[in-house]
Structures are given as C-alpha cells and as structure tokens.
Amino acid sequence: METLANIPVILTKGAEWFASIGTEKSKGTKVFALTGKINNSGLIEVPMGTTLREIIFDIGGGIRGGKKFKGVQTGGPSGGIIVEKDLDTPISYETLVALGSMMGSGGMIVMDEDDCVVDVSKFYMEFCVDESCGKCAPCRIGTNQMQAILSKISKGKGEEADLDRLERIGKAMTKASLCMLGGSAANPTMGTLRHFRDEYMEHIRDHKCRAGKCKDLVVYSIDPEKCIGCGLCARKCPVPCITGEKKQPHVIDVLRCIKCGECFKACKFGAVLVR
Ligand code: SF4
Ligand code: SF4
Numbered sequence: 529m530e531t532l533a534n535i536p537v538i539l540t541k542g543a544e545w546f547a548s549i550g551t552e553k554s555k556g557t558k559v560f561a562l563t564g565k566i567n568n569s570g571l572i573e574v575p576m577g578t579t580l581r582e583i584i585f586d587i588g589g590g591i592r593g594g595k596k597f598k599g600v601q602t603g604g605p606s607g608g609i610i611v612e613k614d615l616d617t618p619i620s621y622e623t624l625v626a627l628g629s630m631m632g633s634g635g636m637i638v639m640d641e642d643d644c645v646v647d648v649s650k651f652y653m654e655f656c657v658d659e660s661c662g663k664c665a666p667c668r669i670g671t672n673q674m675q676a677i678l679s680k681i682s683k684g685k686g687e688e689a690d691l692d693r694l695e696r697i698g699k700a701m702t703k704a705s706l707c708m709l710g711g712s713a714a715n716p717t718m719g720t721l722r723h724f725r726d727e728y729m730e731h732i733r734d735h736k737c738r739a740g741k742c743k744d745l746v747v748y749s750i751d752p753e754k755c756i757g758c759g760l761c762a763r764k765c766p767v768p769c770i771t772g773e774k775k776q777p778h779v780i781d782v783l784r785c786i787k788c789g790e791c792f793k794a795c796k797f798g799a800v801l802v803r
C-alpha cells in the first residue's frame with residue numbers, strides 16, 4: 529500500500545524530487561505505526577533521516593504519564609530494541625540494521641520503565657514459534673528452545689548459563705535459517721540481552737521482575753500507611769481476595785491472589801505495592 533501510494537506522487541513530481549528527500553542511500557519518506565507507551569500514537573510519515581528522538585518526543589509527544597523511556601522496538605516482532613543512547617541516529621534502512629534492528633513492517637513500539645525485557649522477548653518469541661512453518665530445523669527447533677528458556681527465566685527458574693544458551697541458539701538461527709522469519713526471530717532477545725543483561729540476571733539471581741510483569745515473580749500487597757480504605761481495589765478484584773473495613777487499611781490474601789494487577793491499576797493513592 530505504501531509503495532502504491534508513493535507512485536502517483538513520484539510520477540507527478542519526478543524521481544529527482546523524491547530522491548532529494550531522505551538520506552544518501554535511503555530515499556524518500558517512510559510510514560511508521562507509532563504505538564506503545566507514547567502520548568500520540570498513530571500512523572506517521574517522516575522523511576528518511578529523521579531521528580528516533582524527533583519521532584518519539586516531538587511527533588509522539590513523549591512517554592505517557594511522564595514515565596522513563598526504556599526502548600523502542602522497530603520492525604515488528606522480528607526487529608530489535610533501540611535504547612536511549614541511540615535515539616539521535618538518523619533513521620534509514622542501513623542505520624536500523626547497524627543498531628541490531630530493521631525497518632521491517634514499519635512498526636515502532638515504544639516501551640517505558642514498566643515494561644519487562646524478558647516478558648517482551650518471550651512475547652515476540654511466542655509469535656515466531658506460531659509463525660514458523662517448520663521447514664527448516666534451525667528455526668523450527670531454535671524458536672521453541674528460545675521460547676522455553678525465556679519462559680523458564682520469567683518464572684524465576686533460569687540459570688546464568690541460559691543467557692549464553694540463548695545467544696548461541698540465536699546466532700545459529702540467524703545464520704542457518706532458510707528464510708528471514710528464522711533469520712530475524714532472535715533479534716528481540718539478542719537486543720534485550722545486549723542492552724539489559726542486568727535485568728535478565730535479576731530474574732535469575734534475585735527472582736525479581738522490576739517491572740512487575742512476570743507474574744510468577746510478583747507479589748501484591750497493600751501499604752497500610754498509604755491505604756485510606758476507599759475499597760475501590762476490593763471492588764475491582766476479580767477473585768475477590770481483598771478485605772477491609774471502610775476507611776481502614778485493606779489487606780490482600782496472597783494465597784488467593786491471581787496476580788491480575790487490577791488493584792494496582794485501581795488504587796489512586798499508590799497504596800498497592802508490587803514487588
Ligand atoms: S526459517 Fe522460514 S523456512 Fe525455516 S522454518 Fe522458519 S519460517 Fe519455515
Ligand atoms: S484502592 Fe488503594 S486506598 Fe483504596 S482500599 Fe485499595 S489500597 Fe486502599
């Protein structure tokens with residue numbers, strides 16, 4: 529669609545005009561689907577060479593709720609994460625590949641401090657497991673192996689050697705897969721491992737998910753100092769496992785809690801704690 533939409537403009541204004549926009553090797557404009565933890569999401573069209581910082585903070589209006597920027601996944605489920613230090617890179621086909629990502633489908637998913645890199649990598653790998661046609665072994669076996677390891681880490685059952693295993697399998701898949709699905713499936717995991725190895729290690733060593741996304745590692749509780757006993761969390765709890773008198777601090781029964789996070793979202797006083 530994007531290609532077809534470019535044709536009438538190029539025919540009308542000429543190839544030279546089109547080639548005058550963009551960078552030396554990546555000409556013209558590019559459409560991105562800007563989404564995630566961003567104030568202004570939607571389809572945008574920018575000249576090649578625009579920086580990610582301009583896209584995220586000028587066009588996208590910055591991170592929702594004043595949260596801290598963590599990374600941006602470009603290129604869809606087979607792309608890679610780009611972090612703060614690389615935000616001023618002018619976007620082109622070549623620079624994205626050099627940063628370990630790609631243009632791909634033009635997807636651009638912005639993540640903030642509440643996103644967990646293990647959870648995100650597991651999500652993308654599950655997508656690749658589903659999409660793999662099974663014709664070649666590196667992709668068919670590799671995606672399943674990586675998904676199993678990521679799942680193990682997200683449950684707090686991983687070991688340090690798993691990180692080397694992920695990298696070894698990822699490299700083999702990238703080199704030996706028959707098509708680009710397997711050839712790029714490891715990108716999100718490899719990128720997050722490169723930039724956020726400490727977060728992987730927290731899951732493994734401390735059994736901790738700092739973003740509170742890996743359910744097996746999360747415990748919800750209520751701070752009695754902050755709780756005013758409004759009862760909103762108890763009304764939202766689907767189990768229900770929150771009790772307390774009106775205007776008195778409430779309590780969560782952790783044995784019955786299914787870790788849905790509804791109480792955390794509901795509380796306006798920051799009294800629900802995730803650790
Ligand atoms: S790399 Fe391509 S051909 Fe090989 S299993 Fe994956 S989708 Fe099929
Ligand atoms: S919503 Fe917050 S303040 Fe209200 S009862 Fe629950 S924890 Fe307490």
Ligand code: SF4
Nearest residue numbers: 765785786788789791
């Ligand atoms: S996380 Fe869900 S199930 Fe657990 S206490 Fe909160 S609302 Fe209830």
